Amino acid sequence: MSTTFVGMPAFPDAARAATGNAQLRHNLRKATHTIRDKRAAVVDELDDWARLRAAGAAIKDRVLRHLDVYLERLEASVTAAGGTVHWAADAAEANRIVTDLVRATGHDEVVKVKSMATQEIGLNEALGEAGITAYETDLAELIVQLGDDTPSHILVPAIHRNRSEIREIFRTRMAEWGVPAPEGLTDDPRALAEAARVHLREKFLSTKVAISGANFAVADTGTLVVLESEGNGRMCLTLPDTLISVVGIEKVVPTWSDLEVFLQLLPRSSTGERMNPYTSTWTGVTPGDGPREFHLVLLDNGRSATLADTVGRQALRCIRCSACLNICPVYERAGGHAYGSVYPGPIGAILTPQLRGVTSELDASLPYASSLCGACYEVCPVAIDIPEVLVHLRERVVEGKGHRAEKAAMAAAGWVFGDDRRLALAQRAAGAARGLVPRHLPGPGAAWTDTRDIPDIPPESFRDWWRKRHTKEGEQ
């Protein structure tokens, strides 16, 4: 079972540890630079990219502003096509629904397509407690699962691992889960992919229950859409008798033709390809082709609370492409684990605190895990203004508990700046004491001066200098 993010330290502590890991920084730098260059090349090919982006944002906004209508429409279409729709208010309920559905089939093994929603709710752990084994089938998810690890990237969850680490994980762990790694396995990516193919083949051909997420759910037709590369998705969506899809309520798009926008935006933004190798779409069940039973679990788990914030709401437009991770200078250095959530990087820094609230130290620190450079907004295919939401969430954190020192400092500053004489006195006092100022601050200021020098305090304030100069000029 993969471990969870529970008990993670706040972002600055986790990031400090991560940035000290030279191997991790090397892996991340190589990977993020490769993928951002590929993305830029295929985005530049389309001269209407800005208009596609505007349309993508507007379609998602339309859905969000009328989400209740579209959810009911989706439910009706899926039901009419032979599927069964379930509603889950939170993670515990979703896990209970899925566990009961798997139990009802009489099987105790499931194959899984990579899905952020099921990671978010900790479905594998919940199934494990119920005696059901979930096999992750995406290569990177397999690496994470076998390595008893947590994902560090939305698209490439094992981006923090290099080929020799992966070889070691396969060599030592595959046998516990099924077909062992071949003798003499090398660290050639081809050989590693072949080992994964052989390891999973028998599971695909024999497992009767599959669990997936979805990239999109079309309200008008009840069609679900999964984009993937390896064919593990097709295996899970086609061969088992029962398919259970856990889908966040924000994944709805209004109509079939709206996919013409997202099927152009998503592959180019995520893998930097003109199109990903495989996209599957299905509507309910089709006799003689694919699963005989289809269940759709609609997941809220903090999304409706996010929707209530008119500034933060735009985070729900996210189509999980991960372009913002690949471009982010903070992500590139700190890596995904420091964010303490299945949603790392800039989008995680605005999504996680909204889905979970800003009550924990970790979640309250996430809106600060950014230099506000704005590169994430530039590359976002649905134009989420991540810096705007970050600043908005910082306000929310400051209004709540935490950051007491900052609050006290700002209150004191307000008092000083609010009165001309108080400011003059404070400045002269600072000027007189300049020789006594240490390089590092004690107490709550310590973290700030860990990474910066305290600016030198000038002997004379600007206001004093101006007054003297003005007086001199007046004398002339």
Place this chain on the structure above:
Amino acid sequence: MTGSRERVLARVRAALADVPREEAPEDAPVPRGYAREHGLGDPVALLADRLVDYRAVVHRVRPAGLARTVGAALQRRGPGPFVVPPGLPEAWLQRAGVEVVHDDGLGVAELDAAAGVVTGCAVAIAETGTIVLDAGADQGRRAITLVPDYHLCVVPAERIVASVPQALPHLDPLRPLTWISGPSATSDIELDRVEGVHGPRTLEVVIVEDAG
């Protein structure tokens, strides 16, 4: 379960208190100024170029040369058996000279033992190098193009469209669709692209162009 349905919908409605009651979903504007296609040139050449970029094997033939090209391609893969969907045109396989099995609900073990599969397609998209299967008579159910390790796909030129927006109106969302852009691949190891994971590791495409 009904309880949670009402609970989620009530939360969503409460969250949308700022949306005017009289606003209908279609009132929220969507600018549709994006291109219907990108004018990247001859669709047949573009499709072939994109597929080669994905490391698919591509042939361009006249109708008269189709059977010979299909036959030669299959013979290179060995004696078979090759799975074909029930409605595959007989003429395509006239010069195959290999063992052919018509799919009448073959089990996964039989599909796994097959040397490959031969199908047509519903639509092909030039700009993205994509072939779309819609389970039509010359394509069959999804499993037959998934389990065998080799997929030969015949693409008549008249089924090629330029772009994704042009493809969607030709496709019925109520049918199960598979969009294929090259052989299966992964970039999960250091973002090095490796072709061939769980889906067919070799994709061979024969584009058939009319003499005109």
